[in-house]
Structure formats: C-alpha cells, structure tokens
Amino acid sequence: MNVEPASALRTRDPPPAIPDENPLNPLETAASVGLTQAKTIRLVSAESHLNLELGGRLGPIDVEYETYGVLSERKDNVVFVAHALSGDAHAAGWDRDALGAGRTWRTHKPGWWDAVIGPGKAIDTERFFVICPNVLGSCYGTTGPSSIDPATGTPYGLRFPKVTIGDWAALHARLLDTLGIERLYAVVGGSVGGQQALEMALRFPERIERAIIMAAGARLSAQGLSFNAVGRTCILGDAHFAHGDYYGKELPAAGLASARMLAHITYLSDEGMQQKFGRRLEAGTLAPSDGFGVEFAVEGYLAHQGRAFVERFDANSYLYLTRAMDYYDASVWGDGELTKACQRIQSRVLVVSFDSDWLCPPDSGRDLALALIESGKKVTYANVSARFGHDSFLLEPESVTALVNGFLSH
C-alpha cells in the first residue's frame, strides 16, 4: 500500500467562500489542511472474509480514509479520529473530489472537524499525522448496505450483516497494520466516535497511548435507545422503504428525514435552540389557514436538516449504525462490570461531557471516568459548559480545543 503523505496534497489555496447555509455552523476555516483526497483500500479481499462480532461474515471490505499531516519516521505521531454516526472520513480541509464523487455538499463545507484539525489547531497537523477512516456499515466509501453484494450483484440492503463498534475497531486496526502503524499517539472521538475511541482503548490496550472520549459513555441509556428506536421506526414505516431494497427506486426520504429531524433535536439543547430560534416565525407572521406547513423558524431549520440528510445519507446505513450504537456496551470487556473492563486500559484517558447534552448526559461520561478511577487508573474528566448539547464538540469546538490540545501536549 503506497501511502501518499498528506503534505503532498496540502495546498495553501484559500478555501472557497462558504455560504451561510447552516445557521449552526460557526466552523473556523482560516487555517486549513487545504485540499484533501480520500483513499480507499481493500482490507478484506473478495476471496476472504471478516468474521463479525455478532456471528456474520463479510467480504470483500473496502475502507475509505483520509490523512493529514506527515507520518514521522518512527510512526509515533499518529492521531486516530473516529467520526460520529452520520460522519465520514472527511474530517478536515476541502475535498478536491467533491463534485466527481457526487458529494456536492462538500463543495461549500470543510471537513466536519476542520475547526479542531489543522495546522496550529488543537490537533495540530504540523505535529501529528491524523487518520480518519469511515466506519463499516456507513455509506461514505467503506463497505456498507449500499455496497454491491458480490453474491447477487445488487446492493446488500438488509442482507448486510449486523456490525458492531467492535467490528469497526477491529477493521480499523487492520488499516493501521497495513500502514505499518503499531501504536497510536491518541485516539479521539465524539458521540459514537467516542464509543469507538473507548472500544479501541479496551480492545488494543497496548496500542493506544491516549484516548479522548467526548459526549459518550460506556453505553447508551434507555432514553438514548429510545431516540434511535423512533428514528428507525420512521425509516421502516416509510412506504418506499421496500425492505431495504429501494436502491435505484424512490427513496424512503420522508422516513429518513423524520429520523434526522428527531435526532437533530437530541443533538442540540433546549437552551441552544431557544437562543438560535426561540419562537421566531419563518415568514414573520403565523399562517393558521395554510394547513400544517412550516411556520416557526425552528421547523424550517429541522425540515432543512431532514432534506439535506436525505441527499447525503443512506437509510439502511442509518439503521445499521444506530444499531451498532445501541448494542455497544464497554462493560462486556469486564464480564458486565465496567470497572473490571477499565482495568484493561493502558492509555491515559480524557473524558469530556457537555453540561447541556441530554443524549449522552454528563452522568454517562462521569460514570465512565469514575469506573476508570475505581479500576485504579488516572483519568481527566471535564464537564464542559456549552450551549449546543451533544453536538457541542462539533458546533462549539472552542469549548474543547484548549482541553484537547493540552491533553495531547503531555
């Protein structure tokens, strides 16, 4: 595998102007890793397969990933970034293939954590070699339910096997093996990416030197499971879902959009939404005689989020990835006891929760940190004050940059 150093891809061209399409997107793009180009690598050949945690098997498997910065000679400066549910490998910079790959939304937006990853930023690409792979079951270049099943010549749909966060970690470890990377300076992730970071610290204790786990706990609460269940119900109940075989036909757009609208509410907070929208009206005045269309600004915003999501995400992937999130429970590494599980961990750990997060509330992060304490580990736990709930690590990156940078500098 020929690894092209990301520095070769880096240009100092000014990024294209960003239309202010997303009112909750204050991403800072002044210093950037520049133009990026994803790589795709076949980690499991067509003749082979990967045994999955829940008993299924899958092959071939491709993984799409991006890298930024330069890998040191000793390969000791690698920061692995794990993306969240609807995220992708494009964590920073500007995708030079956005149009060619049909990912048009990337033409006016940098990578999802561009405010945090870049030269001189919290995860400094002048110092670190950052790698961000897309997860198994997603729809951004890594094999998932929308990929072609070689057995039938058609997309897998619901014939795709169930995958777990453990499978993501195992597959991504293969990617690191292929690149000759033995140890990670750090693994960093938020939300379900935080769960993956935790899983990697548990699964490969000797390979992970630092773990940063944000807006995540050892497992989802009943409330978190409930939100995911409603989202899946929206998709499964869409008349166009067709048991997952909707590819090339009408998409279950309404169901996926509804799932996204609900999820988006859980990613924000009452305070954040009140501040951004309050009871502001979309057209300046109520329209009681116009049926039940969009009247409040917040409705317009959610409708926009739903529509935009349908353009860029696959409904089947949504089912598979939310299930992976549901199934995750770090305590399996300790026969059901989280404290026992944490005894495995050898990395230094930073756990960050956000005080306004009601999807993974501060208690879930604190509980993980306390389990680490209980298991005799040293841990840094910070409950950060932020307005935008669960998604604060994306929407208010300034609330975590100093912490992340400080933690990574020791």
Add this chain to the structure above:
Amino acid sequence: MPFPDDPRIDPGLLAEREVERLPPGLFEWRIAEVIQIASSSRGRANPGQSPRVRWQDEIITQEIQPGARVLDLGCGDGQLLERLQRERQVRGQGVEIDADAVLAATLRGVPVFQADLGEGLSRFPDGSFDVVVLEETLQTLAKPRLMLGEMLRVGRRGIVSFPNFAHWRVVVNLVAHGRMPVTERLPYPWYDSDNIHPFTLQDLLDWVEASGVRIVSGHSFSEGSVRILRPEDNLHAEEVLVVVERK
C-alpha cells in the same frame, strides 16, 4: 526550627513570604495578609499571574516518597501535582470543581477529575492512594469530617493544611472590631468567602484525638517562617500542615 535555617528548604522559594517590619498604622494590612492567606483558595485559577510557590508545596514535596500514588483533593490548577510528578515521579490524580482550574491542570499534564468534593469519594477504592492531600481545602467543604474520614479510607496517609483561625491576629481583630475583616487586599466579606468551615489547630488536634488517628509530622507557618509544629502553637501558627495516618 525556623525556616531560614532549615537546610531542607530553598530560602529563595519563600522570599516573598518574608514579613517586613510593619510601621504603626499598618496593623490592618497585616491582618489582611493573614486573612488573605487564610482565604486563599486553590480553586480559583489566576491565568496570566506568575505561579506562587506555597510553603505547603515545599513541605509536601519533602514528605512524599518517590513513585507514590498521590490524590490531591481540590488540586486547583495542578501546580503541586505537576511538581510532584516532576520531582517525585508520583502517580498523581487531582480532583477539582472549577472548570478553568481543570483546564489549567490539563495544560500542565496533571490528570484531574472535575467533581464536587461535597459529593464524596465513594467510587475511590479503599487504600488506592499512598497519600491524599487536602491543601487549603478542608475549610471550604460543607462536610469536613466526612472528607477527613474519606481521606484516610482512600489513602494510607493524609496531608491536611489549613489556615489557623486561632492565630492571635485573627483573634485580636475579631475581638477588637467584632466582625470579619474586609480590606482592599481581601475584598470578600464573610458571605462571599469560600471558607465556610473555619477551624483552629486545637480543633484539628481534638479531631485527631477523637478519631483514632496519629500525627506523623507537622509544620506551622508564622511570621514568614516555617517550623516544626508544637502543640502549643495554637495562637502562633498562621497556617498549619499535618501528616496523619490511622493508628
């Protein structure tokens, strides 16, 4: 032993504490100094200010064995643990409530758990630390006795330092004016002070007596000097530091 003669301590570190001869009329200033010491909270981060070396840090550094496991309760910006990690290679863990202080400690490479000590240490296992430090923290807690017990459950030894509210200047001021002093240097009136449980050396000795605990060593700070603690120091010690363990 008066501090300047103590060969174990670098006098340069304590120079700023040295007390000048006070002109008459500046008595209030001296009181303010005492109370400022008494009220100094490690929880308040002072970004931009040069770090102030506390005499307690000096003694604690000497008391702690290389490689020890040290839990610092109310660790503030992590100065003490950073020093102990550097000079004693300790395995340090801080606990701190203030978010700015947690960030400051993280920037120093000190692991710190953001929590309210008032919620207790119930998830910290028995005997999981060699030393538990309560530096200028105990008098700020709602349940000091509970925390003293937790200190000696979680740690083999405890180190407690605190402002001695029986120091004669504090006593004289209270008697003379009948109220808690508020000055320019110490702008916090009683209702804004972090010190919700002021106590004295004698109070601590009573607790030691009643709790099956013994004092391993003790130091007092007075008039700019650090000396070995004597039981009769109740009126003379401005600040006290004791190392305790279960009998």
